[in-house]
Amino acid sequence: MDPVVRIKNYSYAYPDTTKFAIRNINLDIEPGQCHCVSGPTGSGKTTLGLAIKGLLPPGNEEGRITGVCATDDGGTDIGIVLQNPEIQILASSIGAEIAFGLENLCVDPATMPTKVREALDAVGLDRPMEYETASLSMGQKYRLILASHLVMNPRLLILDEPAGQMDPDGLKKLLKVIQALKNTGMSFLLFEHNPEFLTEIIDAYWHLDSEGYFRAGCLKMSDYDPSMSGSPGRGKPGATDRKVVSARKLTVSGADGSPIFSDLFLKVAKGQRVTVYGPNGAGKTTLLRCLAGFVQASAGDVMIFGKKPIPGNLRGRVGCLFQNPQQQLFENTVYDEVAFPLKRFGKKGTAMASKVDETLNMCEIGDLAGFSPHKLSYGQKHLVALASVLAADPELLLLDDPFAGLDQSRCELILNLLSRLNQDKDLTVIWACHHPQMFSGWADLEFFMERGKIVAHSS
Amino acid sequence: MRIRLRQLFGFLRRFKDWPGTEHRRAGSIAVGAKLLGLMALSFLAFGSRTTTGLLWLTVINLALLLVFRYGFIFLRREIKVFLWQTAIIVSLYMLRFGWIDGFKQGAMISWQLSLAYMPGVIFIKTTPQPRIVETFSAVAPYRAAFVMATCFKFIPLILTEIRNIYEGQVFRGAKILRRDLLNPCNWPDLVFCLALPVIIRSMNLAGEITLAAKARNFGFKKKRTCWPGI
Numbered sequence: 001m002d003p004v005v006r007i008k009n010y011s012y013a014y015p016d017t018t019k020f021a022i023r024n025i026n027l028d029i030e031p032g033q034c035h036c037v038s039g040p041t042g043s044g045k046t047t048l049g050l051a052i053k054g055l056l057p058p059g060n061e062e063g064r065i066t067g068v069c070a071t072d073d074g075g076t077d078i079g080i081v082l083q084n085p086e087i088q089i090l091a092s093s094i095g096a097e098i099a100f101g102l103e104n105l106c107v108d109p110a111t112m113p114t115k116v117r118e119a120l121d122a123v124g125l126d127r128p129m130e131y132e133t134a135s136l137s138m139g140q141k142y143r144l145i146l147a148s149h150l151v152m153n154p155r156l157l158i159l160d161e162p163a164g165q166m167d168p169d170g171l172k173k174l175l176k177v178i179q180a181l182k183n184t185g186m187s188f189l190l191f192e193h194n195p196e197f198l199t200e201i202i203d204a205y206w207h208l209d210s211e212g213y214f215r216a217g218c219l220k221m222s223d224y225d226p227s228m229s230g231s232p233g234r235g236k237p238g239a240t241d242r243k244v245v246s247a248r249k250l251t252v253s254g255a256d257g258s259p260i261f262s263d264l265f266l267k268v269a270k271g272q273r274v275t276v277y278g279p280n281g282a283g284k285t286t287l288l289r290c291l292a293g294f295v296q297a298s299a300g301d302v303m304i305f306g307k308k309p310i311p312g313n314l315r316g317r318v319g320c321l322f323q324n325p326q327q328q329l330f331e332n333t334v335y336d337e338v339a340f341p342l343k344r345f346g347k348k349g350t351a352m353a354s355k356v357d358e359t360l361n362m363c364e365i366g367d368l369a370g371f372s373p374h375k376l377s378y379g380q381k382h383l384v385a386l387a388s389v390l391a392a393d394p395e396l397l398l399l400d401d402p403f404a405g406l407d408q409s410r411c412e413l414i415l416n417l418l419s420r421l422n423q424d425k426d427l428t429v430i431w432a433c434h435h436p437q438m439f440s441g442w443a444d445l446e447f448f449m450e451r452g453k454i455v456a457h458s459s
Numbered sequence: 460m461r462i463r464l465r466q467l468f469g470f471l472r473r474f475k476d477w478p479g480t481e482h483r484r485a486g487s488i489a490v491g492a493k494l495l496g497l498m499a500l501s502f503l504a505f506g507s508r509t510t511t512g513l514l515w516l517t518v519i520n521l522a523l524l525l526v527f528r529y530g531f532i533f534l535r536r537e538i539k540v541f542l543w544q545t546a547i548i549v550s551l552y553m554l555r556f557g558w559i560d561g562f563k564q565g566a567m568i569s570w571q572l573s574l575a576y577m578p579g580v581i582f583i584k585t586t587p588q589p590r591i592v593e594t595f596s597a598v599a600p601y602r603a604a605f606v607m608a609t610c611f612k613f614i615p616l617i618l619t620e621i622r623n624i625y626e627g628q629v630f631r632g633a634k635i636l637r638r639d640l641l642n643p644c645n646w647p648d649l650v651f652c653l654a655l656p657v658i659i660r661s662m663n664l665a666g667e668i669t670l671a672a673k674a675r676n677f678g679f680k681k682k683r684t685c686w687p688g689i
Contacts, residue, residue: 050670053674055670055673055674079674079675080674081674082667082670082671082674084667086616087616087664087667087668087671088671088674090609090612090668090671090672091588091589091612091686092587092588092612093587093588095686095688096587096588096589096686096688099589099686100672100675100677100686101675101676102684102686103683103684103685103686104675104676104677104678104679104680104683105676105680106680106682106683106684107684108684109684109685109686109687110687112684112686112687113687130688134615148675149674149675152675152676289626292626292630294626311626311629311630311636312629312636312638312639314630315629315630315632316632318630319630319631320626320627320629320630321627322623322626322627323623324620324623325627327620327623327624327627327656327659327660328624328627328628328631328652328656329656330651330652330655330656330659340631340632341631341632343632344631344632344633344634345632374659388631389627389630389631392631392632394630
């Protein structure tokens with residue numbers, strides 16, 4: 001059987017660079033197969049996907065990608081679903097979104113509704129075509145994007161980090177859809193650095209290393225041992241005496257008056273590690289924003305350090321990292337970025353310099369001090385953002401899934417770092433994320449949120 | 460009279476969600492006419508110098524919200540912006556022209572600005588995106604039409620990104636809270652800690668949206684068809 005795609009000795013370097021981003025790739029994908037390429041953040045996985053789809057800017061290319069069936073409009077019958085569904089949704093209604101590809105292929109408008117309905121059925125999205133895309137959950141948005149590629153009848157679908165944005169329930173539904181499509185002969189290429197969530201559909205594993213070299217891989221389960229991160233913070237004498245966060249019957253409502261979460265009780269003592277799990281849209285981000293004082297409670301009480309949260313009064317005591325923390329970088333060098341909060345909190349001269357050096361070394365980015373933060377890799381930017389928050393020695397750290405999409409080794413580095421700070425400096429951490437497996441056993445207190453309620457907790 | 464009014468409202472509502480596949484050209488003309496009408500209202504707001512004129516325009520804008528069945532409650536964000544804008548403009552005018560004159564002039568200017576802005580909001584919120592693209596495509600290259608229509612769609616996403624950056628920077632020590640900004644010495648923080656990252660993020664976002672559109676073969680053909688709507 002002819003492969004859908006044959007990649008032979010393919011290497012690529014971006015324009016104006018001499019270093020190859022990916023090197024000597026050899027890969028055949030047969031109809032109905034699902035291949036998975038794993039590798040650390042920044043190893044060139046997305047670049048490979050864009051190369052197969054033909055979306056890379058003209059650069060230094062070697063080798064060949066063949067078997068790709070070119071369509072008469074200059075496109076290819078390959079679909080590529082990129083990482084963030086939010087950015088890929090271009091229309092305001094489901095029907096218009098799925099039809100976007102058909103519009104580009106100049107399909108007769110009269111035939112569009114039937115094709116759109118078929119694509120919606122294929123991904124199990126049972127919503128009317130005029131349904132607003134903004135009202136979908138993250139998992140539903142991902143399946144919508146999938147449908148918007150399926151409607152163009154691709155032979156190969158490339159999915160870039162499908163597990164990165166989705167909660168376990170969304171992922172389960174996606175796996176079912178992929179399995180059904182595989183049975184119809186459609187091929188898949190997944191780029192995923194945590195493939196353990198997707199094992200049941202994968203036929204072959206590959207690995208791209210940090211230098212862009214490609215080789216046959218295998219499923220590598222996470223070997224992270226939470227017990228290596230020290231004993232939980234509550235084990236320390238006196239740790240539970242001082243309340244850092246307390247919330248009683250806390251309710252926050254959205255703009256339309258309906259509750260985002262309601263009647264929530266929460267008590268966090270100094271030095272505790274807390275994780276808040278829950279599917280996308282459960283209210284985790286709003287909870288953290290409420291604790292930080294940026295969202296007002298519509299009922300109930302919340303106290304941080306024994307007082308009502310007011311952002312201006314919490315500066316210096318609370319550190320906050322939201323999703324995509326690299327967005328907050330603005331200085332010219334990594335050193336200045338980390339020094340910024342220290343200057344603002346009144347540190348000067350050698351005291352400031354030594355604190356910056358200490359923080360950079362603690363985050364293992366001491367060698368990047370003179371570099372521009374904007375030119376660093378995705379993973380390095382995350383570490384700089386974290387260092388710039390930790391430099392101020394916050395007592396409470398609020399994390400809203402800031403490290404989603406980072407590879408296992410960087411996640412482990414961050415977990416170990418936070419564990420050390422928790423042990424040595426009594427740092428209290430409240431971490432919201434949507435994959436309970438990621439940090440299982442790390443926290444002293446685990447909450448599970450669903451539809452605006454805490455449905456379970458363990459300690 | 461009542462029947463005529465009902466007919467007129469029915470005709471205007473057709474502009475809201477034009478469904479027809481057989482009347483597509485007429486649909487584009489209707490959206491185009493709606494756009495021109497609302498633009499004229501916007502220009503009139505700049506031209507009106509009297510309270511009576513502005514009152515009339517306010518009544519017309521409110522009537523249009525009613526006609527297009529767009530709930531006033533969905534304009535909370537716009538109302539908030541209007542109140543902030545009024546507070547800032549009136550304060551500055553009062554500083555420059557004194558309490559009474561400053562208040563009068565500032566309030567008029569703020570009212571005018573809001574009435575100039577309102578028709579645009581009504582158009583965006585009551586016209587389906589495919590219809591906007593289709594209408595713009597009739598007078599501009601479809602790439603330009605797509606950019607115009609897509610820009611509006613991503614405004615909420617950009618606002619969320621701005622909020623995230625803002626809140627993160629506050630805890631890093633940036634003096635950008637409302638009370639901090641009363642002191643002009645803190646204004647550079649607003650530029651460097653918020654505006655600069657937002658500009659960088661917006662440029663990245665534009666690149667990512669382009670890539671997402673190209674991934675679905677946008678721009679490969681010289682023409683494109685349009686989703687008929689349901």
